[in-house]
Amino acid sequence: MVKTDYKNIWVYVEQKGGEIESVSLELCSEGRKLADSCGERLVAVVIGAQTDTACSSVEETGVDEIIYVKGDEYANYTTDPYVIAMTKLCEKYKPSAVLIGATSNGRDLAPRLAARLRTGSTADATEIIFNPETEDIDWTKPSFGGNLMATIVCNKTRPQIGTVRPATFKRAFPGKKSDLILTREDISVPSEEIRTRVLEFIKDEGDDGSKIEEADVVICVGAGLKSMDQISPFQELADLLGGMIGVTRPLVDKGFYTVKRQVGQSGKIIGPKLYIGFGISGAIQHTAGITSSEVIVAVNNNPNAKIFGCAHYAVVGDMFEVASALVEELKARRNGKS
Ligand SMILES: Cc1cc2nc3c(=O)[nH]c(=O)nc-3n(C[C@H](O)[C@H](O)[C@H](O)COP(=O)(O)OP(=O)(O)OC[C@H]3O[C@@H](n4cnc5c(N)ncnc54)[C@H](O)[C@@H]3O)c2cc1C
The missing domain is CATH 3.40.50.1220 (TPP-binding domain)
Known part of the structure; x- marks a missing residue:
């Protein structure tokens, strides 16, 4: 593996029906700083049955490019189609890092994606900083029951994958870039490759949806x-x-x-x-x-x-x-x- 073959900071944008998880917008904002500090482009990846609304919202965070994948198999998050789509995208574009929100779905996706790509994944980072000396990202996370902060480095493989807890970073909306590139990728996943099916959603008792x-x-x-x-x-x-x-x-x-x-x-x-x-x-x-x-x-x-x-x-x-x-x-x- 040649590290320099891998370029650009990716943010996996978690969305459902156009409603984006707040952490994904936070990661676009922090990803902007990270991409600027390592001189790379910031790319948002949107996957879903519907992607138009999510793409419009993400544009405002100042990303350089949006790659989106649209298809009925992505209507609800299930592991197989999302991991397959993300793996194919990473193999094609070779990002240097993939930032994923530490939601239930993000925590499911990140380690599986890392395993498929034979690379490393850091869970629950609270700080992500580009180290110009090593050209790797230093992912800092609380460890040992929160009693010390550990810095994790994925220095031998790419992409560097990590999840970040919601509300760790602030959202910013500097506005759409005039040279924003929007790329559609057609990735269809045959139903026999999807091992789980969502039957219905049952809300927690007393849950009004507020977070x-x-x-x-x-x-x-x-x-x-x-x-x-x-x-x-x-x-x-x-x-x-x-x-x-x-x-x-x-x-x-x-x-x-x-x-x-x-x-x-x-x-x-x-x-x-x-x-x-x-x-x-x-x-x-x-x-x-x-x-x-x-x-x-x-x-x-x-x-x-x-x-x-x-x-x-x-x-x-x-x-x-x-x-x-x-x-x-x-x-x-x-x-x-x-
Ligand atoms: C791996 C691990 C993960 C954990 N994760 C979390 C987590 O995510 N969130 C979390 O909160 N904890 C977590 N904990 C537990 C954590 O260690 C503490 O036990 C917990 O935060 C203590 O909660 P507390 O401050 O409410 O209770 P206590 O430590 O019992 O404190 C109660 C406080 O209330 C004050 N008090 C009592 N009565 C009054 C009064 N009338 N007026 C004013 N003050 C009063 C007391 O002076 C005392 O300071 C975790 C522990 C472990 C080991």
Whole structure:
């Protein structure tokens, strides 16, 4: 394998019915920086039964090229057709790197694609930097329960493949490039090569489809909450601020919320404009998921709580009293009394 035969940074754009996973847009934005730093082109790859809407949205992220594959076999993500299509594309175009969102589907696709191409895959990177000395990408990811950051390098094979957690990077829409190239590739996968079939989608009970990783405001509640009877001031605060409730792992373990609301290393990485953490100690496995937040406020009755170390504003006090006071203050402001 000759490394220099491989060129360009690819982003696999995950979409369904034109709705793009937010992480794919984040990766186009970060991929732009990566491509510029290594002097290569940024290429978005869109696969689906419908691709027009997704291609239009991706254009705005400033990619140099979009390669799209259209066909009924791609209507829903299943492993076989997507891996076959991506493998064929990579074999034909030889990208130097493929960035994939660490969604359930992305985590399924990346290692299988890497295995087919006999190359390496890094899971859950939180930093991707081109190293000009080695001309490889340094993929940094939390390891050993989040207690250390490991840098992984795929220095012998190409393409360098990796998944990146949603909300690790910010989205940017610099606009469509005037010389954008749109390329259609016809790849049809015979039905006998597709081993699984989607019969139906069943929504989680109580799932309204909103995603905590896309919320602008997250009111995060920790083990200071002893029962769901105590949740109302926090829910009310979230509602008043147009935000969502997030939780630490102990609350998921107790069955108060599903893992979709868990923030942290084994939950969701979030990057809201405002994060307020109530009754959260600040274990690394939790704080690993909040560091992209623009403003971090922590409320804890222990003045030595670790979470204060990464907070912009630290409030030492009882979480229930502070949440109720904030609710009253916001209501008063809305009614013009303050
Ligand atoms: C491999 C691995 C992965 C993990 N992944 C995650 C993850 O993704 N997300 C996650 O959150 N955790 C994760 N954990 C668990 C993590 O290590 C911590 O155990 C967890 O984050 C602690 O949650 P907590 O801060 O809510 O609880 P605690 O550590 O019990 O802290 C509760 C805090 O509430 C404060 N408090 C109590 N009552 C009040 C009150 N009335 N007012 C104000 N403050 C009060 C206390 O002072 C304390 O600081 C993981 C662990 C492992 C080993």
